[in-house]
Amino acid sequence: MHQLHAEVGVAQLSKIGEELCGDNVDLIRTPTDTIMVLSDGLGSGVKANILATLTTKIASSMLKRGIPLEDVVNTIAETLPVCRQRKIAYSTMHIITFNNQGLVTVVEFDCPTSFLVRSGQVVPFPLQEKVVGGKIIKEGQLLLQENDIIIAVSDGVIHAGIGGLLKLGWGWQGVAQQLAIESTGNPEAETICRQLIRCCEGYYLGRPGDDTTVVAVKIRQPRHLTLLAGAPASRSNDEKVVKRFLRQQGKKIIAGGTTANIVSRITGRPLTVDLAYYDSQIPPIGHIEGIDLVTEGVLTLNAAVERLGNTEMLANQSRQDGATLLARKLLEADKIEIFAGGAVNPAHQNPNFPIQINVKAQVLSKLQAVLEFRGKQVGIEWF
Template identity: 50%
Template sequence: MKFFIDFATGSLNKQGEELCGDKVEFVQEEESFIAVLSDGLGSGVKANILATLTAKIAITMLKEGLSIEEVVDTIIHTLPVCSVRKLAYSTFTIIKVNKEGMVYVVEFDNPSVFFLRNNQVIPLDTTVKEINGRQIKESQFELQEKDILVFVSDGVIHAGAGMILNLGWSWKEVANYLQTVTDRETTAKMVTNLLLGVCEDLYIKRPGDDTTVAAIKAITPKKATLLSGPPVDKNRDKEMISHLMHTIGKKIVCGGTAANMVARELGTEIKTSFEMPDPNIPPIGYIRGIDLVTEGILTLKGAVERLERVKVSKELDFLYAGDGASQLARILFEDCTHIKMLIGRAINPAHQNPDFPNELSIKLHVLHRLEQVLISLGKIVEVEYY
């Protein structure tokens, strides 16, 4: 793609509800990005089911290349209008970005998308189309680097209604706030956290409606390569190290055996730090030409736990701790968009549960968890085994 799409989302559940009545689904691929935000009628379990159905139907059909007309038609026939309130059972916003950087926005009864360019909210030029008696709004335009799109459920523009504000937080007021707090360096995660934080304050921490924010930002792709574990065949050591050293971007080595192999093949030595900011995480090491050298299983597991916290945390200060797991998580979340994982399948006996076969080793399990959490954060992940 011309740009990488930095993506983040977060929600506040209506007070007293365990499930959110809004749902966000997205798919990040090399050739396209698609995101769907759906708002189910009402709140709680019923709304969650309706929103999930809508988002799943839309994302699956769009991913397979079906037209918006077919998507809307399917949703309409799957979720009919409420006979009592005469309202659609689920509203939605769809944003699709193709490899050339062209954006296609579809809106059905959700608040209008906020489009920020150079810190200014620019109204989208929309056309209205009728599909099976339902009116949807469409917009198309070309992305520029650092552009931000924010799409929300109506819990955002109703925030504070009957509490701090008489009529809630209007679309225009939200737009003014976004212009105040964003700049060209603001990440999608920062936008999402800032907006949700204000909504929570306006609701006095007792949300009167499900409230969801999703944000995307067009950024230049940044790459990283992570090597963990030596190959099964020792004759491939040189090949694996050569692959690492010829990649573009950050270079990371996880595991003592892997670090010794890299140092040996590069004709250098490992220097080990004696500092342990976190007593549960072993100290990092240093190899000339490698951006980060860490211990294996414990550090990888710690990094996975920190990345899982990223998805739900409003503050990311924990990524800036000095231990190896925090440093690894920070690089993978903030400093790269594409991650290549070079995984050696030689099994360290110390990491092997005797009740499991080799392919289910602890190391491979943790690395698989790392791959999955990175994908869930919108990263493009490629895995190669040795």
């Protein structure tokens, strides 16, 4: 059976007058599982954020260690207190766990019912009530199909517009109707979240009366990418590394002028350079048939790391420099293999220094960290 991938999108609004959102989302990926926890802390602002963060961190860390779901729910139910005035829990909990065979488990405690989008139809995710730790929770399992989408929302979405444009708020059915529209045309999870949040902001007239969060989990085939960064330490390995690089599935990117020349020589495909400088700080890109992107090495890689932390810069489609193009392609991928060459460019590094303090190694380490923070599976192999 082909492995599937859970693409996760998140969008939020903070309650008007609050700097911190009282909802919190925690996402953890392992080689076989994706774990998403959404919590809505009671009230708003700092206190709500702390309560929600406590809930998500407890749940995700326990699930990552393989602790049974019932034990996780029981621990949180016993840990979180109940508000004396309102007689309700200090935070809600919404758990979605997904394995790469397509099996998803949804657990809900005191939160809106999840939406399941399949073949253009939007229905409630099938759940059953059970009592755990004296709390009533809802739990359900389902074997998902490719392009199925699960959407989890906080109360702020369901109540959008209440007492204003919509007397009783948007409501579950209203959100479902909008989801049916937004899910047409095979959109990405992030796009669905952004569109729903824009609707919420509109219904709130730009003044959100509650913290508002949308999380979308879309099931699809994983996207692979291999980055060849630098020439091998020994020239005798050039052909072996290039042939292995070309056999990799998915998109292929080369970072480094010398590396690009090696690939061109071994494959017999010409390397051409695009001399149009879109950014005076970024060297030009190149082109080799069969390679999705060819860039300069360390300078472009380092700039790509900076781009990955600047969503506005990435969203600006007029930016077509090598670093921005590299960052975009990395974000589109789910599983990234980095083939790192051990050859040292004297312009960047003293060749007598150990690899731990090699400039390229430091840049690739930062790149791996920022990509993993964005939910990517990243592996680095040195040659």
